[in-house]
Amino acid sequence: MLGVLEKNKIGGRATLAILIGLFLPLVKVLAADLYVLPSNKSLNIGENLSIAVYVDSLDQALNAVSFTISYPEDLLRFVSLSKTGSIINLWVQEPKGGNGEVSTEGIVLNPGFTGSRGKIININFKALKPGTANIKFASGAVLANDGLGTNILKNMRDGIVTIKENIIKEPTIVSYLPTPKIFSPTHPDQNKWYNNNNSMFEWQVPEGVSEVRLLYGKDPNAMPTVSYSPPISKKELKNIPDGSYYFSVQFIGEGIESNIGRFKFNIDTQPPVLEEFSLSLQDSNSIKFKIKVKDEPSGIEKIDIYLDNNLTLTTSSDIFEDVIKNVSVGNHIFKAIIFDKGGNSLTKEEVINVPQPITKTEIVIQKDYTLYFILAFISILILLLILVIYLTKHRVEIIHKEIKREKIEKIKADLKKHLKETLQNLRHDISLLDEDPKLSQKEKELYHEAKNILEEAENKIEEKLKELE
Known part of the structure; x- marks a missing residue:
C-alpha cells in the first residue's frame, strides 16, 4: 500500500506543488526520525539482544510508517518480534524477520501520532560469534497526517552491537569473611531513641559472599535465619512497634560463615502521658505547680516551664514541683512542654490570675482615760x-x-x-x-x-x- 502511495505521490508531485504555491502560503518543511535503541550494546556469545525501533515526530502528526532493517546473519540470529506497546493501530504488512532483514508497514489512525519515542516494534536476536554487528536501516518512510501522504522522514539512525568471547570468571574462594558492619541512615545512633518507625539498614557485601542471612527482634543473641541469595546490601523495615530491637546480618560463602553483625535501634512514637497536674496561688504573688508524667519506652528527656512564653524553669525529672515567685498582678499563661527521649512532646497550658493584694488597715484603739481620772478623783475624796x-x-x-x-x-x-x-x-x-x-x-x-x-x-x-x- 505504501508503495502505491509513493507512486501516486511522485506522479502528482508537480501538480501538487503548483497548487500549493497558488493557494497556500509558504509551508515549513517538517521532519521525523527513525532509530533503534539501544544504539550501542556489548554482549557475550550466546547472550540475547533485544532492541526497539522508535519514531520521533515532534512538529507534525504522522499516520503511516514503513522500514526495512538489515543485520549480519553470521553474527546475529533473528529470534522473534513483539508488537507490545506499539503506536501502530493497523498493520498493512505484519512485522517479519529472517534472512538478514526485518521489515514492516503500519498506519496510525487519525489524529495520528505527534511526539518522541513512539515505539513501533521490538526485535530479539541471539549473539552467535565475536564481532561488530551493524543494525542498519535499508529503507524507510514516515508519512504525515496531512491528507497528502507527505514523507516527513529526515534521519534514520542505526545501531551497533559488539559481541565478545565468553569470559568465564572463576568463583572466588575465600577462607575468611569479615563481620558485617551495619549502618542505619534513619537510626544512626544505637544509644538514641527515634520517633520514626520505618528503619533502613545498609552494609557492604565483600567478595566471596554468596548469601546473606538477616533477622531483627528483641533478642540480642538470636541467629539470623532469613536468607537472601544472591546477597543484598540493604533492607528496609516498616511500621515497627515501639521498643528496642537488634538487626542482625551474617555473610555466607563457600563453606564458610562470618560472625554475626548486630545493630541496636530504638523506636518511640508516642508522646508522654500526664498523670498529675495542679496549679495554684501560694501567696499574693507566687504560683505553685506540680507535674507528674511518665513515658514508655524511652523515658522523660525534660520538662520546660514557660510563663507568658518565657522559659522560666526546666528539669529532667518525671516529677516537677516548684514555685514561681514575684509574679505580677493579672492574667498569666502557664505552659508546660514535656519531651521524651524519642523527640515526642506533650503540651499543657492554663491561664492563672494573680489578684490585686488586699491592703491591711491598721486599727488603732485609743484609750480613754477620762473615766479613769474621774473614778480616781472620787476615790481620793472618799478616802479623805x-x-x-x-x-x-x-x-x-x-x-x-x-x-x-x-x-x-x-x-x-x-x-x-x-x-x-x-x-x-x-x-x-x-x-x-x-x-x-x-x-x-x-x-x-x-x-x-x-x-x-x-x-x-x-x-x-x-x-x-x-x-x-
Missing part, C-alpha cells in the same frame, strides 16, 4: 472623808476619855500603815500615765490635777498624824 471622820472620832475619844498612851500609839501605827498602803496604790496607778505618750490635752489636765490632789492629801494626813501626837 473617811480619814477625816476617823480622825475626828478618835480625837474626841482621846480628849474625853483618858486613854492610855500605849493604845494611842497602836492606833497611830495602824493608821499610818493603812494610809501609806492606800497612797502607794494611788501613786502607782497615776504613775502608769507617765509612760503613755498618747494622752489628749484634756486627759493631761486631769492627770496633773489628780497628782496635785494626791500631794495635798498626803500633806493633810501628815498634819493630822502630828496633831494626834
Whole structure:
C-alpha cells in the first residue's frame, strides 16, 4: 500500500506543488526520525539482544510508517518480534524477520501520532560469534497526517552491537569473611531513641559472599535465619512497634560463615502521658505547680516551664514541683512542654490570675482615760472623808476619855500603815500615765490635777498624824 502511495505521490508531485504555491502560503518543511535503541550494546556469545525501533515526530502528526532493517546473519540470529506497546493501530504488512532483514508497514489512525519515542516494534536476536554487528536501516518512510501522504522522514539512525568471547570468571574462594558492619541512615545512633518507625539498614557485601542471612527482634543473641541469595546490601523495615530491637546480618560463602553483625535501634512514637497536674496561688504573688508524667519506652528527656512564653524553669525529672515567685498582678499563661527521649512532646497550658493584694488597715484603739481620772478623783475624796471622820472620832475619844498612851500609839501605827498602803496604790496607778505618750490635752489636765490632789492629801494626813501626837 505504501508503495502505491509513493507512486501516486511522485506522479502528482508537480501538480501538487503548483497548487500549493497558488493557494497556500509558504509551508515549513517538517521532519521525523527513525532509530533503534539501544544504539550501542556489548554482549557475550550466546547472550540475547533485544532492541526497539522508535519514531520521533515532534512538529507534525504522522499516520503511516514503513522500514526495512538489515543485520549480519553470521553474527546475529533473528529470534522473534513483539508488537507490545506499539503506536501502530493497523498493520498493512505484519512485522517479519529472517534472512538478514526485518521489515514492516503500519498506519496510525487519525489524529495520528505527534511526539518522541513512539515505539513501533521490538526485535530479539541471539549473539552467535565475536564481532561488530551493524543494525542498519535499508529503507524507510514516515508519512504525515496531512491528507497528502507527505514523507516527513529526515534521519534514520542505526545501531551497533559488539559481541565478545565468553569470559568465564572463576568463583572466588575465600577462607575468611569479615563481620558485617551495619549502618542505619534513619537510626544512626544505637544509644538514641527515634520517633520514626520505618528503619533502613545498609552494609557492604565483600567478595566471596554468596548469601546473606538477616533477622531483627528483641533478642540480642538470636541467629539470623532469613536468607537472601544472591546477597543484598540493604533492607528496609516498616511500621515497627515501639521498643528496642537488634538487626542482625551474617555473610555466607563457600563453606564458610562470618560472625554475626548486630545493630541496636530504638523506636518511640508516642508522646508522654500526664498523670498529675495542679496549679495554684501560694501567696499574693507566687504560683505553685506540680507535674507528674511518665513515658514508655524511652523515658522523660525534660520538662520546660514557660510563663507568658518565657522559659522560666526546666528539669529532667518525671516529677516537677516548684514555685514561681514575684509574679505580677493579672492574667498569666502557664505552659508546660514535656519531651521524651524519642523527640515526642506533650503540651499543657492554663491561664492563672494573680489578684490585686488586699491592703491591711491598721486599727488603732485609743484609750480613754477620762473615766479613769474621774473614778480616781472620787476615790481620793472618799478616802479623805473617811480619814477625816476617823480622825475626828478618835480625837474626841482621846480628849474625853483618858486613854492610855500605849493604845494611842497602836492606833497611830495602824493608821499610818493603812494610809501609806492606800497612797502607794494611788501613786502607782497615776504613775502608769507617765509612760503613755498618747494622752489628749484634756486627759493631761486631769492627770496633773489628780497628782496635785494626791500631794495635798498626803500633806493633810501628815498634819493630822502630828496633831494626834
